[in-house]
Amino acid sequence: MSNQLATKVEGGGRVASGYCTPMEDRIPQKMSVPPKRVLPIIFLPGIMGSNLRMTAERQTLLSYSNNVAWRPDDLSEGTALLRATAADRQLQLDPDTTEVDIYEPGGSTGDRSVTAGRRHTINNVDVHLNVGVNTPLLTDDPVTDGRRHTKEMKARERGWSEIYFDSYHRILELCEESLNTPLAYGHWREILGVNPKVWGASPTPELQPLSFEELKRAVAGCWFPVHAMGYNWLKSNRDSAVEVAGRIRALIKKYSQNYACEKVIIVTHSMGGLVGRALIHPEMGALESEVLGIVHGAMPAIGAPAAYKRMRCGFEEGVLGVSIAAKVLGNYGSEVTAVLGNARGGLELLPSKAYGNGWLEIRKDDTILQRLPAHGDPYAEIYQLRGKWFGLLKEEWLNPAGLADRGFEHTCALLQLAKAFHESINSTYHSRSYGHYSAENARASWSSISWDLDKKYRGNDWQNLNITTDSGQGKFEVRDSGGTTETNVWHVSLGPSIGPGDQTVPLRSAEHQLLSGKFSGVFRQVGYEHQNSYQDPNALKSTLYSLVRIIENMTWCKHA
The missing domain is CATH 3.40.50 (Rossmann fold)
Known part of the structure; x- marks a missing residue:
């Protein structure tokens, strides 16, 4: 019986080489078919x-020793990105200069x-x-295989x-x-x-x-x-x-x-x-x-409201099970937005129309001031809002690297493409x-997002308040557009995660x-x-x- 040593492909067929046992050997042989x-x-x-890896040009621009853009198994690379600025994150994780x-x-x-x-x-x-x-x-393979x-x-x-x-x-x-x-x-x-x-x-x-x-x-x-x-x-x-x-x-x-x-x-x-x-x-x-x-x-x-939350407030602190890879992508909203705000893939994780209305709440004490979207269009009512403190996009976070043709209009164009994708595969x-x-x-999963407005606020024009300072982790201050004194400053904070799921997908x-x-x-x-x-x-x-x-x-x- 022939014992196979090696196989190779020649002309599209399988060819095996081997040797035969002596005819005197009567021990039964097994053959695997x-x-x-x-x-x-x-x-x-x-x-x-x-x-992901980056182009040689982008590697040179960043003065990196290799072309690794993303490799979560490599702790040294992850640690370096953890310390990177929002601008460097945008440059390193740029969809136009990366590939698998x-x-x-x-x-x-x-x-x-x-x-x-x-x-x-x-x-x-x-x-x-x-x-x-x-x-x-x-x-x-067998050690006899060349x-x-x-x-x-x-x-x-x-x-x-x-x-x-x-x-x-x-x-x-x-x-x-x-x-x-x-x-x-x-x-x-x-x-x-x-x-x-x-x-x-x-x-x-x-x-x-x-x-x-x-x-x-x-x-x-x-x-x-x-x-x-x-x-x-x-x-x-x-x-x-x-x-x-x-x-x-x-x-x-x-x-x-x-x-x-x-x-x-x-x-x-x-x-x-x-x-x-x-x-x-x-x-x-x-x-x-x-x-x-x-x-x-x-x-x-x-889609998942967690995508909105993380672009505004970064990945969760101190939550059991949130991976190191996720934390590397950004502890702060400015870090996450610099990457995902320029990435169609990330924007396609936002809740689609099919997710329904009312998943974004603005509250004061126990009163709900508004639930959005109200008319079935989160793209127009939340994602592409300009100058609204409860919108998805903070313009100053979108393009810290100062790349050409990036910014609010560019991201809005990506959101429209995300909308088309959502509707196509619904x-x-x-x-x-x-x-x-x-x-x-037991695994609260951001089924909805709530912003809690300072109970001291007594006005009616809450939609037009302007952000003055922002922690990037779910706490910021707002004031009236014409306010000039400290008495015009109010606090806003992110409400708790609610709803069953896996801490990310509700x-x-x-x-x-x-x-x-x-x-x-x-x-x-x-x-x-x-x-x-x-x-x-x-x-x-x-x-x-x-x-x-x-x-x-x-x-x-x-x-x-």
Whole structure:
């Protein structure tokens, strides 16, 4: 029996070299016959979950030693950005001068002493996988293979090093292990035969327990290589979808050289869900026929008021679970606005029209002076207001770097494009979608925003008060437009976060998935913060369950 030493591709075919055991050797030999079908799993991270690099020109302008624009796994880079001014943040995280830091052998890192391979060493730790040597999956090649690749090298080629690895490695590894060696790993023991209600499944649509026979039939004769695809979260999700669609088509073509590969399955987190929906939109990614199904995790389906709050007040202080990466983006409203105020991707996380009216409140004592939007248009009533203390944009925060053609008008133009994007994907969901999100009452999630006006204010023209000083963290002072004395100064402060959710995405937004009536299954869960959702046991179990239910629907061409 021939024992394989190496494989390579010549003329589009697989060629194996090896040696034969002596004829006198009567010991039975085992031969692994690999499946001929491949159904890739593609993971799309959330905002700030993709590593970015900057152009050489921008690196030179900033006098940086390398071209890293965003790499949250690198603590030294994160610490440096934490100390950066708002102007430097704007220059470093500029959608016009950044791109995804994809692993490219021989590619430039902006530092001659650091290779692309070293840059993309995955979090400087091992990928904890061991799925067997007779697969093309993430395992070390035999030492006898002259072109030996380690599992870390293979993971890097799969895009695992272009996303926030510390946050997402668990879901990547779990899918790789569980789908490709289902009989060897114990993850399924806590899933098979279990009522999905245990993981928060909504009674409508009703989900049935997954049986062992169903699992075996679904995964038989197929490989499920797990890939990660980052995207430039500073740019529009529409643009990201077009780019990711191109990468997926190229991936299918590559696998099709040696296997039957007809479709992919998408797994998303947070903003990645918006990219996933744009991915299948006929006027954006136009990839619906190549996508078998989508699993959405913690998606802000119709936006989140937290985006408004953070542009005005920075990321939360002292809140359990708020990631270091988020804090690096800005402790103050001026720091966050300098970045997201110039980024279509960030603006597309604001509540859309579908979020409804009244989520922004102006209060004095227990009296609500006004709720906005009042007429179903948050863009005109909140985001594009000029000179109003309760509006989204503070003009002096928008362009601290003094770049040409940036400022209030530029951001308003981006908001109009965000509005068009929101309306385009509002009802766009894959026909085979599953979703999980937090419905936890104990995790206040900025379902609405309130500004509390000083109870000492006795006037009626509160809308036209002018900000005199602003902490950038939810406290500022206002005075009458004609006021000149201290008696004309009043305090305004941000009210507390309220509403169930995951501390970022409120249930009011996530629930749009269930209310759409388009999902094959929805899991309303508790127990996790937004960024850490894919480290929660129930989120992981519901994801594996959903993947198998999607895989069950795969119909292969007869020749496959």
